[in-house]
Amino acid sequence: MEKKKIAILQGDYSGPEMMQAGLAVLDAVSQNTDFEYELNQYYFGGEAIDAVGEPLPKETVAGCKKADAVLLSAIGGPKWEKETNSPEKGLLQIRNELGLFANIRPTKVIKALENHSPLKQDIISGTDFVIVRELTSGIYFGTPRVEEKDYAVDTTSYTLEEITRILKVGFEMAQRRKKHVTIVDKANVLATSRLWRKTAEKFSQDYPDTTVDYMYVDATAMKIITEPTFFDVIITANLFGDILSDEAAVLTGSLGTIPSASAGTKGPRLYEPIHGSAPTLAKQNKINPLSMIQSIELMLRDSFEREDLANRISRAIVKTIAEGIITADIGGQASTTEMTAAIIENL
Amino acid sequence: MEKKKIAILQGDYSGPEMMQAGLAVLDAVSQNTDFEYELNQYYFGGEAIDAVGEPLPKETVAGCKKADAVLLSAIGGPKWEKETNSPEKGLLQIRNELGLFANIRPTKVIKALENHSPLKQDIISGTDFVIVRELTSGIYFGTPRVEEKDYAVDTTSYTLEEITRILKVGFEMAQRRKKHVTIVDKANVLATSRLWRKTAEKFSQDYPDTTVDYMYVDATAMKIITEPTFFDVIITANLFGDILSDEAAVLTGSLGTIPSASAGTKGPRLYEPIHGSAPTLAKQNKINPLSMIQSIELMLRDSFEREDLANRISRAIVKTIAEGIITADIGGQASTTEMTAAIIENL
Ligand SMILES: CC(C)[C@H](C(=O)O)[C@@H](O)C(=O)O
Ligand SMILES: CC(C)[C@H](C(=O)O)[C@@H](O)C(=O)O
Numbered sequence: 001m002e003k004k005k006i007a008i009l010q011g012d013y014s015g016p017e018m019m020q021a022g023l024a025v026l027d028a029v030s031q032n033t034d035f036e037y038e039l040n041q042y043y044f045g046g047e048a049i050d051a052v053g054e055p056l057p058k059e060t061v062a063g064c065k066k067a068d069a070v071l072l073s074a075i076g077g078p079k080w081e082k083e084t085n086s087p088e089k090g091l092l093q094i095r096n097e098l099g100l101f102a103n104i105r106p107t108k109v110i111k112a113l114e115n116h117s118p119l120k121q122d123i124i125s126g127t128d129f130v131i132v133r134e135l136t137s138g139i140y141f142g143t144p145r146v147e148e149k150d151y152a153v154d155t156t157s158y159t160l161e162e163i164t165r166i167l168k169v170g171f172e173m174a175q176r177r178k179k180h181v182t183i184v185d186k187a188n189v190l191a192t193s194r195l196w197r198k199t200a201e202k203f204s205q206d207y208p209d210t211t212v213d214y215m216y217v218d219a220t221a222m223k224i225i226t227e228p229t230f231f232d233v234i235i236t237a238n239l240f241g242d243i244l245s246d247e248a249a250v251l252t253g254s255l256g257t258i259p260s261a262s263a264g265t266k267g268p269r270l271y272e273p274i275h276g277s278a279p280t281l282a283k284q285n286k287i288n289p290l291s292m293i294q295s296i297e298l299m300l301r302d303s304f305e306r307e308d309l310a311n312r313i314s315r316a317i318v319k320t321i322a323e324g325i326i327t328a329d330i331g332g333q334a335s336t337t338e339m340t341a342a343i344i345e346n347l
Numbered sequence: 348m349e350k351k352k353i354a355i356l357q358g359d360y361s362g363p364e365m366m367q368a369g370l371a372v373l374d375a376v377s378q379n380t381d382f383e384y385e386l387n388q389y390y391f392g393g394e395a396i397d398a399v400g401e402p403l404p405k406e407t408v409a410g411c412k413k414a415d416a417v418l419l420s421a422i423g424g425p426k427w428e429k430e431t432n433s434p435e436k437g438l439l440q441i442r443n444e445l446g447l448f449a450n451i452r453p454t455k456v457i458k459a460l461e462n463h464s465p466l467k468q469d470i471i472s473g474t475d476f477v478i479v480r481e482l483t484s485g486i487y488f489g490t491p492r493v494e495e496k497d498y499a500v501d502t503t504s505y506t507l508e509e510i511t512r513i514l515k516v517g518f519e520m521a522q523r524r525k526k527h528v529t530i531v532d533k534a535n536v537l538a539t540s541r542l543w544r545k546t547a548e549k550f551s552q553d554y555p556d557t558t559v560d561y562m563y564v565d566a567t568a569m570k571i572i573t574e575p576t577f578f579d580v581i582i583t584a585n586l587f588g589d590i591l592s593d594e595a596a597v598l599t600g601s602l603g604t605i606p607s608a609s610a611g612t613k614g615p616r617l618y619e620p621i622h623g624s625a626p627t628l629a630k631q632n633k634i635n636p637l638s639m640i641q642s643i644e645l646m647l648r649d650s651f652e653r654e655d656l657a658n659r660i661s662r663a664i665v666k667t668i669a670e671g672i673i674t675a676d677i678g679g680q681a682s683t684t685e686m687t688a689a690i691i692e693n694l
Pocket of ligand 1: 088091092242565
């Protein structure tokens with residue numbers, strides 16, 4: 001087997017601690033298997049601003065493009081808050097540079113952590129859906145963008161092609177799940193939403209055994225809370241996906257555990273924890289390593305088709321949680337390294 | 348005292364039943380007081396489409412402009428779903444025609460109904476905040492709006508003046524509350540959001556004893572669930588306000604109880620229930636009348652400065668809920684008219 005190239009963007013504040021934990025698990029799980037990989041680390045985000053004055057240096061783009069997968073840990077924080085060329089801008093750029101137009105955000109409650117949900121148990125129990133968020137168009141990238149002293153303008157735009165390719169990602173995913181797609185938009189107000197809806201109506205005819213419903217974004221923001229088990233695959237535009245996927249993330253009560261993946265039609269995918277760089281927790285060995293570890297699990301499954309290794313990780317996680325060797329944010333007393341060691345032990 | 352003119356837009360499907368309930372309470376509470384009013388009913392929404400072919404006839408605009416306040420019940424429904432000139436378009440137009448740029452959405456849990464919240468009781472208990480949503484600009488009204496076969500465009504725009512006047516509504520409201528304002532935006536991506544933030548930073552200097560924080564809309568969507576008691580007054584743009592206020596509304600577990608008000612700098616304010624016209628419940632004497640009754644309570648308080656009458660209504664509501672004479676959606680068995688009669692009895 002050919003050695004896989006993994007690009008490492010280690011993140012800011014708590015980022016490197018999470019990355020270290022994740023890589024320790026990757027190292028352990030691949031011991032004595034035929035899965036071989038090499039890691040190449042690049043500057044990105046705040047770290048890159050400090051080192052070379054910009055959040056996404058050319059070398060980083062080139063390095064990521066050559067890789068088979070990219071692992072990114074959380075970036076940004078107070079140190080770079082006043083930068084115009086901010087870490088967050090780097091994030092927007094890298095999505096674009098790598099053509100990562102599909103952001104995949106699973107919302108699945110780990111049974112043993114259900115009681116951490118802010119929702120009542122009978123509502124949250126059994127929740128398992130995925131938000132497929134369009135990531136490289138919409139209001140995030142539309143022009144003109146105007147910023148004058150006394151007025152400002154942002155532009156949302158979507159093409160048929162952009163909508164079709166993200167629909168494809170979502171509908172294909174639904175085939176491997178419960179075959180239930182919900183298209184979320186604001187078609188009663190927005191032209192782009194109406195194009196989404198029309199395109200989806202047509203596109204879905206190729207998936208006759210898939211249940212498709214259309215829901216306004218405001219109604220969806222409600223239903224995610226009142227009946228999260230309703231959903232299987234949500235497909236939506238960039239901004240709506242940003243808001244709804246964060247709303248969905250806290251339902252699980254364990255933000256620190258959730259991974260995400262971003263994909264294009266070709267090229268490496270990018271895997272990252274969904275939460276921020278947690279500046280106030282940094283360098284205290286307190287951060288929950290699960291979102292990074294589960295991002296690596298996702299990478300093994302989706303980029304490298306190593307179900308075997310991915311499953312070993314997921315079983316080790318469940319076991320470790322059952323043993324209560326967990327960080328404070330999900331009700332335990334373990335440090336980052338203790339929890340990571342326990343997972344490795346349980347592999 | 349001069350007779351107050353109230354314009355009545357009775358709504359579609361369950362709308363008229365709610366309106367009738369509300370007006371019965373208004374009639375009862377003003378008996379033997381010096382509060383005098385006249386009602387003038389106009390076509391609006393689906394009803395107007397059926398009668399005269401458009402959702403907002405000129406006579407309705409003229410009638411509302413002459414009024415001291417407008418009462419609107421829920422509009423729209425399946426019957427008019429395929430209309431291009433839809434009931435919802437009428438809603439957007441009337442906001443604009445009456446200059447109602449501020450939508451005020453209280454999220455307050457009625458103690459006796461706390462157990463209906465989808466959230467755990469320790470999280471929801473004590474929640475009491477208001478979302479002040481900009482209502483006549485932003486992506487709802489920006490041009491160009493393009494709808495072609497293979498691409499579409501929507502435009503968001505905000506002027507300094509539009510932002511300043513809504514900030515004023517929110518900051519003034521905070522003075523009468525806990526003096527805590529949260530400005531919600533997506534300033535890490537949007538130019539309009541950065542203008543909101545800059546404008547707010549400057550504007551807030553006139554309110555030195557008010558605590559102001561700035562929060563991204565995605566982070567807010569999380570915090571509304573994990574710590575709703577954090578908020579006092581949220582001020583935000585049209586689309587963000589649409590999504591967040593609906594998210595907030597379901598937290599109370601009793602969507603059928605929540606009123607809303609829309610205001611401009613002058614002219615009549617508009618009061619309406621926040622939920623839809625509930626087509627499947629229509630004409631069965633089942634709809635919860637509370638959101639309409641509480642909208643009338645708001646009207647008495649804010650448009651007519653009749654705290655006395657408003658307080659009598661709110662006490663009667665609390666008493667009726669305590670007696671359990673409530674509709675099915677909040678756990679009782681009473682019909683719309685039974686619940687309304689009980690509230691009138693308790694006035
Ligand atoms: C940092 C920000 C630009 C980014 C976004 O909104 O896309 C973040 O919120 C996310 O969801 O990954
Ligand atoms: C019907 C629709 C246009 C409207 C809006 O989004 O403003 C509704 O959702 C609301 O919040 O009053």
